Amino acid sequence: MGDGQKTKRGQGDRLAQICTAIRRAILDRALRPGDRLPEDTLGERFGASRTIARHALGQLAAEGLVDLRRNRMAVVAIPSLDEARDIFDLRVVLERQVVLNLAGRLTAQQMRQLQALVDAEHKARHGEDGMSIRLATEFHVKLAEMTGKSILIRYVTEICYRAGLALSAFGRPHSSDCAVSEHLDLIEAIRTGPPEKAADLMEAHLEAVAGRALLHAADARNRDLMEILAPYAEPG
Amino acid sequence: MGDGQKTKRGQGDRLAQICTAIRRAILDRALRPGDRLPEDTLGERFGASRTIARHALGQLAAEGLVDLRRNRMAVVAIPSLDEARDIFDLRVVLERQVVLNLAGRLTAQQMRQLQALVDAEHKARHGEDGMSIRLATEFHVKLAEMTGKSILIRYVTEICYRAGLALSAFGRPHSSDCAVSEHLDLIEAIRTGPPEKAADLMEAHLEAVAGRALLHAADARNRDLMEILAPYAEPG
DNA sequence: TCGGCATCAATTGCATGCACTTTTCTTGCG
DNA sequence: CGCAAGAAAAGTGCATGCAATTGATGCCGA
CATH class of the missing domain: 1.20.120.530 (GntR ligand-binding domain-like)
Known part of the structure; x- marks a missing residue:
């Protein structure tokens, strides 16, 4: 145990990790309405592939925190x-x-x-x-x-x-x-x-x-x- | 137009399609609490890959209609x-x-x-x-x-x-x-x-x-x- | 100088492949 | 006959590859 840095540790739920990170960032105003959320960047930042990042964005969109339009980059939701x-x-x-x-x-x-x-x-x-x-x-x-x-x-x-x-x-x-x-x-x-x-x-x-x-x-x-x-x- | 049957038509949103199908099936009692929802089967049924089916299950889990436990097959949620x-x-x-x-x-x-x-x-x-x-x-x-x-x-x-x-x-x-x-x-x-x-x-x-x-x-x-x-x- | 158009880099949509885990089936033993 | 251990089958977790779409860049004509 106590291995290197990434491969086997928090392996459990990088998806949830991404979600909570974005949620917190939104509350902290580090992410503001309209800010872009490219899948690659997200995945890379959290040591996951686009697949995971994409899934996370889906969840956040279901929560109304992210706007997700087809073939377009995800953005932090812009409430009217x-x-x-x-x-x-x-x-x-x-x-x-x-x-x-x-x-x-x-x-x-x-x-x-x-x-x-x-x-x-x-x-x-x-x-x-x-x-x-x-x-x-x-x-x-x-x-x-x-x-x-x-x-x-x-x-x-x-x-x-x-x-x-x-x-x-x-x-x-x-x-x-x-x-x-x-x-x-x-x-x-x-x-x-x-x-x-x-x-x-x-x-x-x-x-x-x-x-x-x-x-x-x-x-x-x-x-x-x-x-x-x-x-x-x-x-x- | 009026092409064959699958390739380019409802292409738009098979994810939403899967979700609504499962939701309806639940209301109709065709799917009952505890029923299994394997990704393959779902994807195959709707002409999509597991990736999509998986994503759909994620959404439904967020809605509380599906129970999703790691490495286990998804099941229709069993409310207490x-x-x-x-x-x-x-x-x-x-x-x-x-x-x-x-x-x-x-x-x-x-x-x-x-x-x-x-x-x-x-x-x-x-x-x-x-x-x-x-x-x-x-x-x-x-x-x-x-x-x-x-x-x-x-x-x-x-x-x-x-x-x-x-x-x-x-x-x-x-x-x-x-x-x-x-x-x-x-x-x-x-x-x-x-x-x-x-x-x-x-x-x-x-x-x-x-x-x-x-x-x-x-x-x-x-x-x-x-x-x-x-x-x-x-x-x- | 400005608007329209072609080209290109960036990005998404999705399927598939591989490693790993769980479940099921089988088989041998008590 | 029941049951437990192991092997095979089925299923999930995730990364990656490729086609399609978009937005930007730069070019050209007016």
Whole structure:
């Protein structure tokens, strides 16, 4: 064992490896909407052949993180503003469910885990902005995982990543996307509060995030060309 | 044009073709939980190589319809009773959203489309039971599509298929899984009623379906071995 | 200088081949 | 007669090769 460097080690799942790497890169804004993802490059980077990279891109496309058009190079998905809104709308619904499932049932150990994640967020707050989306997402995903319901976990995880992508597309770079204190309040509400109240807090939290990021997004960028030109289309 | 039979025609997407074929087969109960899905056979059946079949299986696994374990043959997923319950729980939440989106906004044409689907269900009612799940599912999926929200559409579609699989695993063969009249009531409620009321009706409808199928499922089959043997474990 | 067109490098789509793993069948033994 | 060990068959995991498509480059005429 402890052999050289590549041939037999993580052999297990380079596919999953590629997927998670790309997901993380998207949350970190290292990959931004529209960025190209050539199969060769991907495969080469991870010591796999195009076959694997291709398969990974297929999975990511199924998750809505990658756009895959025939005979064209794969690109990181470019969410429209409407899609972004729909994503956050549904995210609210799903995460409300998470909170309803969890309210009043957190074990001490789970509390500790969540606390640790929030601490990490707090520390990273002093660093660059890029990591904040990822850490915030990890918090929300961990919450979902605590429900133990695999379907809910999968959907929440997926939609959190897509929301992160939307934030990357529309959020202002320096906006504090997920206020750390809000996560703390959330934990407290889930631990003590009545389920409905905790769920409402989650809803408010997510609305706040979406609001901060998307409210005036149309002013800032990515507007449809039609929309941009509309005012200029009047005769005279 | 009008060439022979295979080489250049549907070339476009044999992958999607395989996926939809398997999905339909699952809803029709032609494929049942645990059925084997060898790559070769699949590819051969659809005039594609294993590469494509493999990719298709990957997609279906991502949707939760197929179980994919390393070096083992793919099988149609075998939902546990808990999973089945979680699926229906989340399905209720998602389809409530669909109804809330649609309530009071159906166009005349949309009404006609839904009516047509219910008619088809009514006709098939006289035929064998197998088709009823698929037609009922098509009704629910069509409703989701009418929201125009791609994320909602994707999740509802997926969860409907998984629910169909759960029904296939636990539902009694002769149970009328989706009462046709309930779908009619649903349409009416969505057209006229206040959103919340329509959503409640959808919830009641789905609870009824799940209840009919899953309530006593544990009595009928698929019990855990531990559970089965528990009464016999007493000493003496 | 600019737009259209041919050529070419880069890239995807897919099948096939080979190594390895699992499953099934067979055969010999208790 | 059952059953376990081993051999053969079937199947998966993955890389690579080749044809087809695309996007870019450069050329030429206006």
